Amino acid sequence: MADQWQEAYDFAVQVARAAGAVIRKAGEEEIKVQTKSSTVDLVTKTDERVEKIIIGSLKEQFGEGTHCFIGEESVSKEEPCILTDKPTWIIDPVDGTTNFVHGFPFVAVSIAFAVNKELEFGVVYSCMEDKMYKARKGQGAFCDDEPIQVSDVKDIHKSIIISEHGTDRSPEKVQKIFSTMKKILCIPVHGLRGSGTAATNMCLVACGAVEAFFEIGIHCWDIAAGAVIVREAGGLLLDVDGGPFDLMSRRMVSGNNRVIANRIIKEIEIFDSVRDDAPIAKK
Numbered sequence: 001m002a003d004q005w006q007e008a009y010d011f012a013v014q015v016a017r018a019a020g021a022v023i024r025k026a027g028e029e030e031i032k033v034q035t036k037s038s039t040v041d042l043v044t045k046t047d048e049r050v051e052k053i054i055i056g057s058l059k060e061q062f063g064e065g066t067h068c069f070i071g072e073e074s075v076s077k078e079e080p081c082i083l084t085d086k087p088t089w090i091i092d093p094v095d096g097t098t099n100f101v102h103g104f105p106f107v108a109v110s111i112a113f114a115v116n117k118e119l120e121f122g123v124v125y126s127c128m129e130d131k132m133y134k135a136r137k138g139q140g141a142f143c144d145d146e147p148i149q150v151s152d153v154k155d156i157h158k159s160i161i162i163s164e165h166g167t168d169r170s171p172e173k174v175q176k177i178f179s180t181m182k183k184i185l186c187i188p189v190h191g192l193r194g195s196g197t198a199a200t201n202m203c204l205v206a207c208g209a210v211e212a213f214f215e216i217g218i219h220c221w222d223i224a225a226g227a228v229i230v231r232e233a234g235g236l237l238l239d240v241d242g243g244p245f246d247l248m249s250r251r252m253v254s255g256n257n258r259v260i261a262n263r264i265i266k267e268i269e270i271f272d273s274v275r276d277d278a279p280i281a282k283k
């Protein structure tokens with residue numbers, strides 16, 4: 001089995017690179033923008049096109065029947081978002097669509113692969129920077145083939161923390177998000193940041209540029225590949241309440257170590273989010 005997944009891993013890297021080239025090219029042309037769950041949840045023809053290219057290539061290589069696919073744009077068209085024991089690809093074709101639309105230069109292709117509900121490998125191609133992050137379970141994490149590691153900072157006062165605002169702008173949620181950010185800033189930490197792509201944020205944790213990234217409201221396709229990369233770089237993933245990380249829960253803290261993660265968790269004001277695998281009627 002090990003060899004089989006190695007082939008899939010190598011293929012995912014190739015597919016992510018090719019998808020990133022399509023995104024870069026599309027960014028040079030006029031971008032037509034549509035909206036999804038809210039007026040600030042953007043989608044473009046490129047998101048849909050790139051997802052089709054990625055899933056099409058994977059189906060051609062590995063067969064349609066044996067592998068399952070969870071893709072951001074397919075799920076938005078009401079395809080199932082259920083993680084089973086089957087080999088499953090979890091794909092965000094354009095992570096950072098808002099950045100892509102505005103020409104803000106952090107946009108990533110995120111491809112993860114899970115078997116028996118466990119993540120086997122993850123590939124994040126930050127296509128505007130041309131940086132390829134990848135990790136396979138038990139084999140370390142890499143950026144452009146160089147090993148990467150989380151930072152060894154344990155003192156929260158010497159940390160940089162990433163969080164994002166998300167696309168749900170209901171005043172109660174925005175209030176909680178900003179209240180959490182205020183409390184973290186006032187610990188104080190060295191700084192708060194956000195690249196606008198969850199996948200890239202996780203890679204920034206993995207390569208030690210920041211100590212932690214947390215968010216409520218992200219989706220499995222935003223973080224699945226990054227989750228492997230953070231773990232293999234020596235970091236950890238937790239729920240925002242300090243419990244075990246659950247890929248489908250839409251809640252996540254990724255940190256360089258438990259000390260930093262626990263300190264952040266102390267300040268997080270949790271709000272409700274509907275699970276990715278909830279029945280469609282509840283979404």
Ligand SMILES: O=P(O)(O)OC(CO)CO
Pocket residue numbers: 072092094095096097098196197198199218219222
């Ligand atoms: O740009 P996307 O894929 O909508 O993702 C956002 C979060 O939902 C950035 O990570």
Ligand SMILES: [Mg+2]
Pocket residue numbers: 072092094095096198221222
């Ligand atoms: Mg995304």
